[in-house]
Amino acid sequence: MKTFRYVLWAAIFVLGAFLAYSTVNWTIQGGSDSGSGMRADIGGPFSAVNSEGVPITHADLKGRPHVMFFGFTHCPDVCPTTLYEGSQWLQALGDDGDKVDMYFVTVDPERDTVEVLSDYLSAFDGRIKGITGSPEQIAQLVKKWRVYAEKVPTEDDYTMNHTATTFLMNSKGDFVRTIAYGEDNKVAIEKLRKLVADEG
DSSP: OHHHHHHHHHHHHHHHHHHHHHHHHHHHHTTTTTTSOOOOOOOOOOEEEETTSOEEEHHHHTTSOEEEEEEOTTOSSHHHHHHHHHHHHHHHTGGGGGGSEEEEEESOTTTOOHHHHHHHHTTSOTTEEEEEOOHHHHHHHHHHTTOOEEEEEOSSSEEEEEOOOEEEEOTTSOEEEEEOTTOOHHHHHHHHHHHHHTTO
Protein backbone atom coordinates (compact mmCIF):
# COMPACT_ATOMS: atom_id res chain seq x y z
CA MET A 1 0.00 0.00 0.00
CA LYS A 2 2.83 2.38 0.88
CA THR A 3 4.52 1.62 -2.44
CA PHE A 4 1.32 2.44 -4.30
CA ARG A 5 1.05 5.76 -2.43
CA TYR A 6 4.63 6.67 -3.26
CA VAL A 7 4.08 5.88 -6.94
CA LEU A 8 0.85 7.89 -6.95
CA TRP A 9 2.49 10.92 -5.34
CA ALA A 10 5.44 10.65 -7.74
CA ALA A 11 3.05 10.58 -10.69
CA ILE A 12 1.21 13.63 -9.34
CA PHE A 13 4.51 15.48 -8.86
CA VAL A 14 5.68 14.69 -12.41
CA LEU A 15 2.32 15.75 -13.85
CA GLY A 16 2.39 18.99 -11.84
CA ALA A 17 5.94 19.75 -12.97
CA PHE A 18 4.98 19.12 -16.60
CA LEU A 19 1.95 21.40 -16.37
CA ALA A 20 4.02 24.14 -14.72
CA TYR A 21 6.67 23.87 -17.44
CA SER A 22 4.03 23.92 -20.19
CA THR A 23 2.37 27.00 -18.71
CA VAL A 24 5.66 28.92 -18.40
CA ASN A 25 6.77 27.88 -21.89
CA TRP A 26 3.44 28.94 -23.43
CA THR A 27 3.64 32.29 -21.66
CA ILE A 28 7.18 32.93 -22.88
CA GLN A 29 6.20 31.95 -26.41
CA GLY A 30 3.20 34.19 -26.00
CA GLY A 31 0.86 31.61 -27.46
CA SER A 32 2.10 33.09 -30.72
CA ASP A 33 1.38 30.04 -32.81
CA SER A 34 -2.02 29.33 -31.36
CA GLY A 35 -3.88 31.96 -33.34
CA SER A 36 -5.47 33.24 -30.15
CA GLY A 37 -3.93 36.69 -30.54
CA MET A 38 -2.64 36.60 -26.95
CA ARG A 39 0.87 37.95 -26.42
CA ALA A 40 3.38 37.74 -23.61
CA ASP A 41 3.93 41.10 -21.93
CA ILE A 42 7.48 41.60 -23.20
CA GLY A 43 8.83 44.87 -24.61
CA GLY A 44 7.51 48.39 -24.41
CA PRO A 45 8.47 52.08 -24.22
CA PHE A 46 12.08 52.97 -23.39
CA SER A 47 14.64 55.68 -24.00
CA ALA A 48 18.32 54.91 -24.61
CA VAL A 49 21.23 55.52 -27.03
CA ASN A 50 22.36 53.42 -29.98
CA SER A 51 25.95 52.43 -30.76
CA GLU A 52 26.29 55.50 -32.99
CA GLY A 53 25.50 57.81 -30.09
CA VAL A 54 22.01 58.66 -31.38
CA PRO A 55 19.02 58.61 -29.00
CA ILE A 56 16.71 55.66 -29.61
CA THR A 57 13.24 54.82 -28.32
CA HIS A 58 10.70 52.05 -28.72
CA ALA A 59 9.06 54.08 -31.49
CA ASP A 60 12.28 53.87 -33.54
CA LEU A 61 12.09 50.08 -33.53
CA LYS A 62 8.57 49.95 -34.88
CA GLY A 63 7.88 49.65 -38.59
CA ARG A 64 10.23 46.70 -39.05
CA PRO A 65 10.49 43.29 -37.36
CA HIS A 66 13.37 43.30 -34.91
CA VAL A 67 15.47 41.01 -32.75
CA MET A 68 16.66 41.87 -29.25
CA PHE A 69 19.55 40.15 -27.46
CA PHE A 70 20.82 41.32 -24.05
CA GLY A 71 24.44 40.89 -23.01
CA PHE A 72 27.72 42.75 -22.40
CA THR A 73 31.02 43.25 -24.17
CA HIS A 74 33.11 41.59 -21.45
CA CYS A 75 31.06 38.39 -21.79
CA PRO A 76 33.46 35.46 -22.31
CA ASP A 77 31.31 33.13 -24.41
CA VAL A 78 27.50 33.46 -24.61
CA CYS A 79 27.44 36.95 -26.13
CA PRO A 80 30.13 36.58 -28.81
CA THR A 81 28.70 33.17 -29.71
CA THR A 82 25.18 34.56 -30.08
CA LEU A 83 26.38 37.58 -32.08
CA TYR A 84 28.45 35.34 -34.36
CA GLU A 85 25.42 33.10 -34.89
CA GLY A 86 23.24 36.19 -35.39
CA SER A 87 25.59 37.28 -38.16
CA GLN A 88 25.19 33.86 -39.77
CA TRP A 89 21.40 34.06 -39.48
CA LEU A 90 21.29 37.41 -41.28
CA GLN A 91 23.56 36.16 -44.05
CA ALA A 92 21.56 32.93 -44.46
CA LEU A 93 18.34 34.93 -44.85
CA GLY A 94 19.63 36.49 -48.05
CA ASP A 95 17.55 39.52 -49.05
CA ASP A 96 15.29 38.92 -46.03
CA GLY A 97 18.27 39.70 -43.82
CA ASP A 98 17.87 43.36 -44.80
CA LYS A 99 14.23 43.35 -43.71
CA VAL A 100 14.85 42.67 -40.01
CA ASP A 101 16.79 44.72 -37.45
CA MET A 102 18.98 43.06 -34.85
CA TYR A 103 19.95 44.79 -31.60
CA PHE A 104 22.53 43.92 -28.95
CA VAL A 105 21.41 45.61 -25.73
CA THR A 106 24.06 45.92 -23.04
CA VAL A 107 23.23 45.00 -19.46
CA ASP A 108 26.52 46.62 -18.38
CA PRO A 109 26.17 50.34 -19.16
CA GLU A 110 28.91 51.16 -16.66
CA ARG A 111 31.57 49.76 -18.99
CA ASP A 112 29.73 49.55 -22.31
CA THR A 113 29.85 53.12 -23.52
CA VAL A 114 28.86 54.08 -27.07
CA GLU A 115 32.50 53.84 -28.17
CA VAL A 116 33.12 50.47 -26.53
CA LEU A 117 29.90 49.00 -27.89
CA SER A 118 30.53 50.31 -31.41
CA ASP A 119 34.06 48.89 -31.45
CA TYR A 120 32.87 45.52 -30.10
CA LEU A 121 30.11 45.14 -32.69
CA SER A 122 32.49 45.94 -35.56
CA ALA A 123 33.63 42.31 -35.35
CA PHE A 124 30.17 41.08 -36.38
CA ASP A 125 27.66 41.67 -39.17
CA GLY A 126 27.30 45.42 -39.69
CA ARG A 127 23.51 45.13 -39.52
CA ILE A 128 23.69 44.30 -35.82
CA LYS A 129 23.22 47.53 -33.88
CA GLY A 130 23.97 48.26 -30.24
CA ILE A 131 21.93 49.89 -27.51
CA THR A 132 23.35 51.40 -24.32
CA GLY A 133 22.49 54.29 -22.03
CA SER A 134 22.46 55.30 -18.40
CA PRO A 135 22.04 52.64 -15.70
CA GLU A 136 18.47 53.86 -15.24
CA GLN A 137 17.69 53.59 -18.96
CA ILE A 138 19.13 50.09 -19.21
CA ALA A 139 17.28 49.03 -16.06
CA GLN A 140 14.08 50.14 -17.79
CA LEU A 141 14.89 48.06 -20.88
CA VAL A 142 15.79 45.02 -18.78
CA LYS A 143 12.50 45.33 -16.91
CA LYS A 144 10.41 45.80 -20.07
CA TRP A 145 11.88 42.71 -21.72
CA ARG A 146 11.75 40.71 -18.47
CA VAL A 147 15.47 39.99 -18.66
CA TYR A 148 17.49 38.72 -15.73
CA ALA A 149 20.71 40.72 -15.22
CA GLU A 150 22.89 40.66 -12.12
CA LYS A 151 26.28 42.18 -11.35
CA VAL A 152 28.60 39.58 -9.80
CA PRO A 153 31.92 40.62 -8.19
CA THR A 154 35.07 38.74 -9.25
CA GLU A 155 38.63 38.80 -7.95
CA ASP A 156 39.70 41.35 -10.57
CA ASP A 157 36.52 43.30 -11.27
CA TYR A 158 32.99 42.00 -11.93
CA THR A 159 30.96 40.05 -14.45
CA MET A 160 27.29 39.99 -15.40
CA ASN A 161 24.93 37.06 -15.15
CA HIS A 162 22.11 37.54 -17.66
CA THR A 163 19.36 35.97 -19.73
CA ALA A 164 20.75 34.35 -22.88
CA THR A 165 17.47 34.34 -24.81
CA THR A 166 17.00 36.18 -28.11
CA PHE A 167 13.63 37.92 -28.45
CA LEU A 168 11.82 38.20 -31.79
CA MET A 169 9.47 41.18 -32.12
CA ASN A 170 7.16 42.13 -34.98
CA SER A 171 6.97 45.55 -36.66
CA LYS A 172 4.33 46.69 -34.16
CA GLY A 173 6.72 46.05 -31.31
CA ASP A 174 4.85 42.95 -30.11
CA PHE A 175 6.70 39.91 -28.81
CA VAL A 176 6.39 36.94 -31.18
CA ARG A 177 8.71 34.16 -29.99
CA THR A 178 12.26 33.42 -28.82
CA ILE A 179 15.43 31.79 -30.05
CA ALA A 180 17.07 29.87 -27.22
CA TYR A 181 20.83 30.00 -26.65
CA GLY A 182 22.38 27.10 -28.51
CA GLU A 183 19.27 26.45 -30.59
CA ASP A 184 19.86 24.73 -33.93
CA ASN A 185 20.83 27.30 -36.56
CA LYS A 186 18.36 25.97 -39.12
CA VAL A 187 15.50 26.34 -36.63
CA ALA A 188 16.63 29.85 -35.70
CA ILE A 189 16.84 30.91 -39.35
CA GLU A 190 13.35 29.54 -40.06
CA LYS A 191 11.97 31.48 -37.09
CA LEU A 192 13.50 34.66 -38.48
CA ARG A 193 12.28 33.89 -41.99
CA LYS A 194 8.75 33.46 -40.62
CA LEU A 195 9.09 36.69 -38.63
CA VAL A 196 9.75 38.54 -41.88
CA ALA A 197 7.17 36.61 -43.92
CA ASP A 198 4.42 37.31 -41.39
CA GLU A 199 4.79 41.02 -42.13
CA GLY A 200 3.31 40.33 -45.55
